[in-house]
Amino acid sequence: MVSRVSTPTGVVAVTPVTRLPPLSVGDVIAMRVARHMTDGVMRLVSGNLQLDVAGQQMFPVGARVALHVGRGPDGALSYQVSAAADDVPGQGAQMSAAAPRGDVAFQRLSTMAADLAARQDGLAPLFSGLSAATASPASAALPQPVLTAMAALFGLRLVADGKLDGARLKRAIAIAAGSPKGEGARGGLPAVLKDLGEALRASARGGEGIAREGTPPAPPSLSRHPQAHPPGRASADLVQALSRGDLTIAALLLLGKSDAALARVRLSGLTSLGVLGDGNGAGDGTTFDRTLDLPFASAAGTGVISLQIGRDDTPGHDGEGEHPAWRVRFGIDTGESGPVEAVVGLDGTRLFATLWAERGETASALSENLSDLREMLWASGLEVVELRVLPGLPGNPPAASGQYVDRVS
Structure with a gap:
């Protein structure tokens, strides 16, 4: 298994046990399949933690999976990927019994989050x-x-x-x-x-x-x-x-x-x-x-x-x-x-950006300055693939219930 943690300044190779909450034998961590890297490697994500795993059953992109923490024959921690409990009927009780430590750790964080919220x-x-x-x-x-x-x-x-x-x-x-x-x-x-x-x-x-x-x-x-x-x-x-x-x-x-x-x-x-x-x-x-x-x-x-x-x-x-x-x-x-809202994508030196402005006069002012902004970005070494301004703000759907609960239990 290759473990990588994304940061705004690069990708740093680490072992999973360096992340919070600490991983222990018996833990089960809820994750999502972000993409298939190759035919036999898939990328799992959970917040800012990314794991590229090989030698496991391949799940479709977007699937919710569980990362089981065990101990291998050499004494080192080992990991197994399976379908999440809520994706497999009748498996919730087994998941809960197999991951008491993970449940307790996540429940503590969820309780803390509810208080902070x-x-x-x-x-x-x-x-x-x-x-x-x-x-x-x-x-x-x-x-x-x-x-x-x-x-x-x-x-x-x-x-x-x-x-x-x-x-x-x-x-x-x-x-x-x-x-x-x-x-x-x-x-x-x-x-x-x-x-x-x-x-x-x-x-x-x-x-x-x-x-x-x-x-x-x-x-x-x-x-x-x-x-x-x-x-x-x-x-x-x-x-x-x-x-x-x-x-x-x-x-x-x-x-x-x-x-x-x-x-x-x-x-x-x-x-x-x-x-x-x-x-x-x-x-x-x-x-x-x-x-x-x-x-x-x-x-x-x-x-x-x-x-x-x-x-x-x-x-x-x-x-x-x-x-x-x-x-x-x-x-x-x-x-x-x-x-004003903006989303910016950067792939190497290729830049994609969209800006939204709630007020019409602000959207007009931003549009009038797009040429100058594009020239400034080009001068800094970026290839501006897309740069646009849209009126109004993108909306959210209704908030899902149960946000501050344990994702595993």
């Missing part, structure tokens, strides 16, 4: 609240740990200016995912949110955060279309607390936003593991390997780009080896632009 909220309300706090004269009396954490969080934003390039975007994605490199980037966005929450909780003398009133954004997804989060305004309660100098209430309001934002970031991580039952709701059948929220700073304030990244395993696709193919889909709303 109930508490999550977008990053935009937190940034708008922090901006109001920074602009208020009362902020001078905030404890230094709170001010330090606020400054660190503002420093993680992707700045939408003329200096944006691939290296800065790559680093911003790594920071949002919690895996940054270099000095001053310890733990990325999740760690800074955790530090901010601890500082605010101490400032409020251990009080519980006050949850924001309002409808939170849809939970992160690997399959459903990304939802843009435009810059917003601070809540009236927070503005009033700051204006009267009530830093305890202000800290509790910010703590509620910070905890909710951290819950969303953690939920994105669990969603990217592929254990939450997400992946069957896309209107076009497309699923991705990783989802994350990327805060960006513009003249209107701080918004959030909803980003999905994945390897392109479309049957018949030949982007392998030295030039792996990737798909990126994102939603962005600067406030002035309205919601």
